[in-house]
Amino acid sequence: MKSLNEDIKSGQFKNVYVLYGEEAYLKKQYKERLTRAMIPEGDTMNCAFYEGKGIPVAEVIDLAETMPFFAERRLIVIENSGFFKSASAELAEYLKEIPETTCLLFVENEIDKRGKLYKAAKDKGRVVELGKQDENTLIRWILGMVAREGKQIRESTVRYILSKTGTDMENLEKEMEKLFCYTIDKYEISSEDVDAVCITQITNHIFDMVEAVAKQEKKKALDYYYELLSLKEPPMRILYLLTRQFRLLLEVKELMKRGMIKKQIAAETGIHPFATQKYMDQCKRFSKQELLWLMDFGAELETDVKTGKISDIMCVEVFIIRSAGMHDRNER
Numbered sequence: 001m002k003s004l005n006e007d008i009k010s011g012q013f014k015n016v017y018v019l020y021g022e023e024a025y026l027k028k029q030y031k032e033r034l035t036r037a038m039i040p041e042g043d044t045m046n047c048a049f050y051e052g053k054g055i056p057v058a059e060v061i062d063l064a065e066t067m068p069f070f071a072e073r074r075l076i077v078i079e080n081s082g083f084f085k086s087a088s089a090e091l092a093e094y095l096k097e098i099p100e101t102t103c104l105l106f107v108e109n110e111i112d113k114r115g116k117l118y119k120a121a122k123d124k125g126r127v128v129e130l131g132k133q134d135e136n137t138l139i140r141w142i143l144g145m146v147a148r149e150g151k152q153i154r155e156s157t158v159r160y161i162l163s164k165t166g167t168d169m170e171n172l173e174k175e176m177e178k179l180f181c182y183t184i185d186k187y188e189i190s191s192e193d194v195d196a197v198c199i200t201q202i203t204n205h206i207f208d209m210v211e212a213v214a215k216q217e218k219k220k221a222l223d224y225y226y227e228l229l230s231l232k233e234p235p236m237r238i239l240y241l242l243t244r245q246f247r248l249l250l251e252v253k254e255l256m257k258r259g260m261i262k263k264q265i266a267a268e269t270g271i272h273p274f275a276t277q278k279y280m281d282q283c284k285r286f287s288k289q290e291l292l293w294l295m296d297f298g299a300e301l302e303t304d305v306k307t308g309k310i311s312d313i314m315c316v317e318v319f320i321i322r323s324a325g326m327h328d329r330n331e332r
Contacts, residue, residue: 016125
């Protein structure tokens, strides 16, 4: 990101930019910032956008060869094309000869670093991964937003926001906007304000349900379930997320057994680094046998729903009650 900021600040741009990674918010932000920096607002003659699979490479190349109209450069933005996964050899060859007056800006979810297009793009410009941000980066980002609003917030409250709403930056920005509106007449944002307006992410509800199951707190687990139902979450989606959680806990448990540390477990499982320690702590509450049984039981109940033996709402109730009533808590 530092290199992108330097290019935007200096006005010295490369011919090719590739923005990729999991953090959609950052990709969107840098796509817009680069576009604004390169092309004056309203200049539709020198800026073109393509999106999705099946973009005609020949058409892109023809446009890239066209001189800009009374401007310094022509910008072509290409989103979610899949070019970096489908080995676009023609485009890779073209990048070697792209005119100095043309800039190609790719915004992708995934890329193949072994491909010719990736290597050509890297030689001709910048390839920047915009992945999920760690906890400290998100805390600084939120503190910066709060400061710009002329307000104050404790770091502990920021951590509470992250634990409640998750770490997706686009969602966090929306939740912060709601907080700013709610506290318009207040100087300091409190945890009570967060509870009043911020929406708890469903995955956090699921985590809390599993925690209640681990402690054999049936009523508490059921209360979380009924809260999700009131939020119009489908019962079978809840069951899927519960069994998925137990599957992740089993995977984390096995990786810990192999001696992996938090950072390695996060990379291996895809769990956000911010949440990995919570998963490591939670998996200790279950034995391997219990986790395997829970996954099998979830699959069995799903079949019962599909065959009409039980309703979907009751299915999850049975799963929670039986799960929270397991007796064997000896092996961990």
